[in-house]
């Protein structure tokens with residue numbers, strides 16, 4: 001296919017294309033994407049994922065065309081979509097397509113404005129203070145930071161998206177924590193195969209009738225959501241969380257003229273926020289804490305900022321959190337160094353010719369944007385990429401970042417809808433942890449980190465222990 005299009009391409013391995021080493025777990029997806037990016041110097045190149053041709057776009061101007069300028073020609077992910085087999089994913093924002101996606105995105109965007117985030121801050125602070133108590137219990141000892149951050153993320157999303165206090169940080173055995181683990185159980189062959197098929201081999205979804213999320217875990221969450229909703233309606237409770245906001249949308253007639261936002265569609269969004277929000281937020285936080293433990297100067301400077309701002313405001317108010325610019329720089333540098341999904345994808349909706357190039361793509365060809373390569377392998381964009389250097393995002397330096405080379409949340413109308421939520425949740429956690437505790441890498445933690453080849457996300461292999469000292 002690529003030869004006929006005159007596109008430089010990577011010679012495919014029989015059956016597996018460019019993903020042989022991924023399927024056989026010899027290499028992590030993150031390294032594979034970096035390698036493909038690095039092996040070509042052209043604005044784009046071709047690969048095959050199994051038998052499907054994918055155009056890898058390296059040039060930021062072409063990336064802008066796909067994500068933003070000509071968005072309507074590349075609106076969808078090449079993601080499986082089967083309403084009969086998996087209605088929950090079909091009606092979720094991530095899995096939906098065309099007009100269904102447009103309707104949903106239009107409805108859900110107002111849920112994530114800065115004003116709404118501000119209203120949710122008290123719920124986040126409650127969980128962050130439980131996080132600080134949990135860290136305190138481990139002072140003078142070590143703490144497995146990934147597990148703790150996962151409990152924190154599950155507590156926050158349960159509180160904001162399901163209106164329940166899950167108390168994972170307080171309880172060692174929490175039912176909802178088990179559900180979260182089951183939902184994203186990367187150790188299970190069936191789960192991995194299902195997720196892989198949804199993203200890379202949509203035909204398998206129809207053939208094997210796969211669901212994107214574990215069915216029993218998502219059914220549990222739907223029940224919790226519906227029960228909370230009924231109770232709220234009966235008792236007239238208002239909590240300013242996602243449930244209230246989704247419920248408002250359901251009862252807002254103006255929104256419903258063209259699209260019936262029924263109970264299934266509401267629950268689909270809550271379940272999706274739970275699954276899309278937990279692992280992403282907790283891993284980003286765990287990697288930040290790990291980098292802070294290694295880079296003591298960064299940790300020290302961040303603590304100074306957190307303490308000064310706390311003393312000025314007397315609390316972690318919304319304004320205080322927004323004022324912490326170094327905190328913002330640190331979080332951005334984590335997202336640069338550890339872009340969780342490694343790539344973005346889009347599907348070409350119709351025959352499309354890239355202006356100023358000879359290249360015409362056919363309908364349904366997949367596009368892959370190699371975020372791991374852009375963040376890591378181009379000295380022109382991010383020199384010395386292994387160095388954890390928040391200065392890249394300082395006020396003086398951030399204008400030097402070439403547009404469309406920093407894409408941890410994607411870009412354009414289909415970028416991550418939870419970005420503001422994730423950043424606020426992350427900042428609150430870091431502020432609470434850094435104010436009173438110092439962190440060090442424990443002896444049994446690997447430096448540098450080793451990635452788990454069996455997981456498509458950027459996830460470390462084994463545990464991530466840090467030593468905790470109370471200040």
Ligand code: HEM
Pocket residue numbers: 093094095105272273274276277278280281284340341344345407408409410411413414415416417418419421422
């Ligand atoms: C650090 C945390 C997070 C990271 C790094 C992240 C990253 C991403 C990325 C890369 C995409 C694809 C964007 C694109 O294709 O242009 C995405 C989509 C999405 N994310 Fe996130 N995400 C995070 C947290 C969250 C949270 C907390 C939520 C929900 C509360 C969420 C909900 C979603 C949804 C619903 C989509 C699909 C949007 C659409 O198709 O319109 N994410 N995210």
